[in-house]
Amino acid sequence: MPHPTRAAGLSGRRAQAQRNDSAILDAARTVFLHDPKAPVAAVASRAGVGISALYRRYGGKDDLLRRVCHDGLRRYIAEAETALAEEDGWRAFTSFLRRIVDADVHSLTVHLAGSFAPTAEMRADAARAFELAALLTRRAHESGRLRADFSSADIVLVLEGCAAVRFPDPERTRLLRRRYLALQIAGLDTARAVESESASEKLPGPPATEEELDLRWRR
Template sequence: MPSSPAPLAGRRAQAARNDELILEAARAVFLDDPKAPIAAVAERAGVGISALYRRYAGKEDLLRRLCHDGLRRYVAEAEAAAAEPDGWRAFTGFLERIVDADVHSLTVHLAGTFTPTEEMGRDAVRSGQLTTELVERARAGGRLRADLVVQDVGLLLEGCAAIRVPDPERTRQLRRRHLALLLAGLAQPEPPLPGPPPAPGEFDWRWQRSE
């Protein structure tokens, strides 16, 4: 049986704890106010501003890390969904996990506040490919309505992320309820969706750095 990795000790352990505290604080602070100063993150995390700057060159670097972590989580969940043999369950289970992870709250609030890296661009392309595969599998199984496009998935997730109340558990419950209602509308048979569908790249403008 392989041995477990040795726990971090001393300064390395403290640095890892500080980084976790900083990221948790940054998520909370910037979801409330994307324009908040980076000092507000240090204060909420309970660390000195120097500890924060040792890890992140500035606010933009921290915002980029938060969004990239969310993108990586999205990719990991989509890859895990590929192992589910039932296409509809793979699709719906993926959406449930992404809604619970609250990935799209960061997308909505922080888009345009930093310059994405090339690695983020590659991960974004990968996320689109994986989402397309999930949609196509669900449609091939006859459960998903034929007129849904991949870009609809992003809008669906953003709609769930917009639901927020002070109690985190109640927020989760309400988002799951809303998602269940949306999924009921995605199953066959249903009347046609109104209007032209969102086009590929139609929302890319949001990721352009706003000055």
Template sequence: MTSAPMSGRKAQAARNDELILQAARAVFTADPGAPIAAVAERAGVGISALYRRYPSKEALLQKLCGDGLKLYIEVTERALAEEGDAWEAFAGYLRGIVDADTNSLTIRLAGTFRPTEELYRDAVRADGLATEIHRRTVEAGALRPDVTVADIALLLEQIASIKLGDEKRTAQLRHRFLALATDALRVTPGHRELPGPPPEDDELKARWNPAG
């Protein structure tokens, strides 16, 4: 059964919403302090059209990060559903997260708005899935056991910070450095013990507390 096509007005509203979200991601990951009017200008929509959909900048930031969390969950669930080689599933998970670029939102937007209850619930779900794929890969003897879930989170953020040239070049470089990193994550004979304690979950989560 196919869904009925949207009316012209609904289709235009859906297109505007997609334009707004794409523009908001670009604007706020470049400058979290940018005004919401900059989003409307980049999206090519009137400010009134934007406010009808998102009554405040905070609501728009909540939507952006909520969508990012849902995408992270989708990528991780897909990797966990794979029944083949545990390392290949884990490496595919890392590549999927890099392609989704959800970590750019964390780098730029953590602490700039007040998370909703739905965001907290999705964050708990995302954390649980990340823990599960990590556990599975360690138990398979493929991922070094001294690497924690929080280590992986910060590693993905470091890769997301790479921005050089256009989108295609940035993607190439991110996957290049991900490949270098995954070689260090995999269990190999004689790997050296990591220096210093790993990051704590509380350290990572504290960044989402709004300033002030």
């Protein structure tokens, strides 16, 4: 049986390592969203850890970028799976969009796409994300509320458009993103647009293809 003091010491070190890792990831997200070309030293400085502590966890900037973006992708998948538990297809679709905008997942895509090489695991998760988005879109169409020419690929660029809204005040940013998402959702809702021209007017051009969206992540 390990000595209680030693066991407590190990537990304390593990807890500190976890705190350091969380601080590094939070700092990396902030630093790279501000400047994708920033060095990892800027991340270590913001996290309040030594550069050696950062390199013990990540082999370099690419590893750190991959981790930050993969965490965002996993959050997207988790939110989509949660939304799909909702019985009403339209409510599932709109609640998913709102939660993803609040989570600010797509700021990573806007700023970091193409800045590193994704792993096979990331590509598998990206494929899963596309599948879930397609399922949410199909259920929203089946509800009769989502305009017929909306594609699941449109979700990506709608969310990126909201992520592009950015002001110095985080709370103002959050509220404005919600405002413009609400405007977009209103435009997609056939129940609100039955008597308007937009209900029957075709959208200009086809939606982005999966290949076009994926191409942005290639160097």
